[in-house]
Amino acid sequence: MIIQPTTYISRDDRRPRKIGKRKMVGAVMPYLAALAPPDWDVTLVDDAVEEVNYSAPVDVVAITARMVTSLRAYEIADAFRARNVTVLMGGPHATFYSEEMAEHADGVCVGEAEEIFPRMLEDAASGRLQQFYQRTEAASLKGIPTPRWNLLNPKHYVFYRPFVIQQSRGCPYTCDFCAERRLNGDYGYRDRPAEEVVEEIKKCGGRHIFFAASQFVGHPGRTMELLEALIPLKVRWSALFSPRFGLxxxxxxxxxxSGLLHVNMGIESISQATLNTMHKQFNKSHSYEDMIDNLNKRNISYSFNFVLGADTDDGSVFSATVEFLQKQKVPAAYFNVLAPLRGTPIYDQLKAEDRLIDEPNMDRWPGVFYHFRPLLMSGEELVAQVQKMQREFYSLRSMAQRLRFPRTQADLASWNVNLTQRKVAFHPDTMSEFSEF
Ligand code: SF4
Incomplete structure (x- = not known):
């Protein structure tokens, strides 16, 4: 049984957060199922949309966890282990918290699962399971198996079912707040052969694709080969890529x-000084308006990510950012308090400066929190201002002023993101499903 745990509702409400339907067909569980040895019977359990059956007759439970789902993952793991069921764990949380995870699992996969996950299952079956498993070199993304989507229950997904497709891992850049590069072993950027991505899209049968990659364009030439190959498929796709490609x-x-419907970009800040301190000087704030023009001219729906709380951010950054976005009629934006997570360069810096606060609980809960001492404001002010930005940007007045009447799929996509984010803005414990793949 492979389980993807959900989060708790909030820091104060420790019930699992359940949703009616998923907005995207995730890749994680169907892909892990495809990695399992072919003679294993596999069941997938999506904790967000169904109940976990602790009495199911299973030999091994494998749980994939992120930081924000880790506590729920431990609860599930402990319940199965109390019944003497072998529990394996892995996922992004394992990379920087493997020792913690090992307290709740019989075997932990640190980093990439290729070749490791099937070996763990075989070791579990033959009674020689080790505590930790980790690859010593980067996994090849060539020839990886097709996710077993047939094991998912279609009733758990919205009718238009966008499919998440793996396209690349890692990133060529090293922004100081981001662990993407180190998550799977600091191997830089790797992408899959275009023909294999195309074959997988044909097999999934979906008309909407979300490319699961923090950086869709790592090798521009190769990405453009993939885009050429997508044209005949007539799919609509969304992805995250650097603002430089908007120019x-x-x-x-x-x-x-080739069908680009929506792009999410890590703008992070409208201040070049802040971008420089983030080691993100390749973002040029003076070019944002040109980039927005380029996207608008082509009727491409887009959203921007912001990280607030850098040492160069003072009290003026919040209103200046919202003003800029409203003036430019930006369709959607995500405002994040800087989270100095383990594995990021900013974590190392703030830890050395003794500025981390309540580190063990960082990113464990949905909602807006601060876990470091900002330089030019208090942590409370930082959180309050970010929440205020969300409420202002997703107020009905702002939406009416920024968004076009929905005539095209791109307009509809922008309205859809706004309505979801409006819920998040006015109910801070709500989580966007954007990252739940
Ligand atoms: S923030 Fe984006 S560009 Fe920067 S390292 Fe992370 S994935 Fe790469």
């Missing part, structure tokens, strides 16, 4: 022709 007319034209 590349050839890239954007091809992306649009």
């Amino acid at each position: 590349d007319a050839n890239f954007l034209d091809l992306a649009k022709r």
Whole structure:
């Protein structure tokens, strides 16, 4: 049984957060199922949309955990282990918290699961399970198996069912607040062969694709090969890529022709000084308006990510950012308090400066929290201002002023993101499903 745990409702309400339907067909569990040896019977359990059956007759339970689902993952693991069921754990949380995870599991996969997960299952079956498993080199993304979507229950997904497709791992950049590069072993950026991605899209049968990669464009030439190959498929796709490609007319034209519906970009800040301190100087704040023009001209729906709380951010950054976004009629934005997570360069810096606060609980809960001492304001002010930004940006007045009447799929996509984020803005414990793949 492979289980994807949900989060708790909030820091104060320790009930599992359940939702009616998933907005995307995730890749994690069907892919792990495909990695399992072929003679194993596999069941998938999505804790967010169904109940975990602790009495199911299973030999091994495998749980994949992120930081924000880790406590629920431990609760599930402990319940199965109390019944003497072998529990394996892995996922992004294992990379920087393997020792903690080992307190709740019989075997922990640290980093990438290719070759490791099947070996763990075989070791569990033959009674020679080790405590930790970890690859010593980067997994090849060539020839990886097709996710077993047939094991998912279609009733758990919205009718248009966008499919999450793996396209790459890692990132060529090293922004100081981001652990993407170190998550799977600091191997830089790797992408899958275009023809294999295309084959997988054909097999999933979906018309909407979300490319699961923190950085869709690591090798621009290869990404453009993939885009050419997508054109005949007539799919609509969404992805995350760097704002610099919003300035590349050839890239954007091809992306649009190949079906680009929505792009999410890590703008992070409108201040170049802050971008420089984040080691993100390749973002050029003076070019944002040109980039927005490029996206608007092509009717591409887009959203921007912001990280607030850098040492160069003072009390003026919040209103200036919202003003900029409203003036530019930006369709959607995500405002995040800087979270100095383990594995990031900013974590190392703030730890050395003794500025981390309540580190063990960082990112364990949905909601807006601060876990470090900002330089130019208090932590309370930082959280209050970020929440205020969300409420202002997703107020009905702001939405009416920024968004076009929905005539196209791109307009509809922008309205959809706004309505979801409006819920998050006015109910801070709510989580966006954006990252739940
Ligand atoms: S924030 Fe984006 S560009 Fe920067 S390292 Fe992370 S994935 Fe790469």
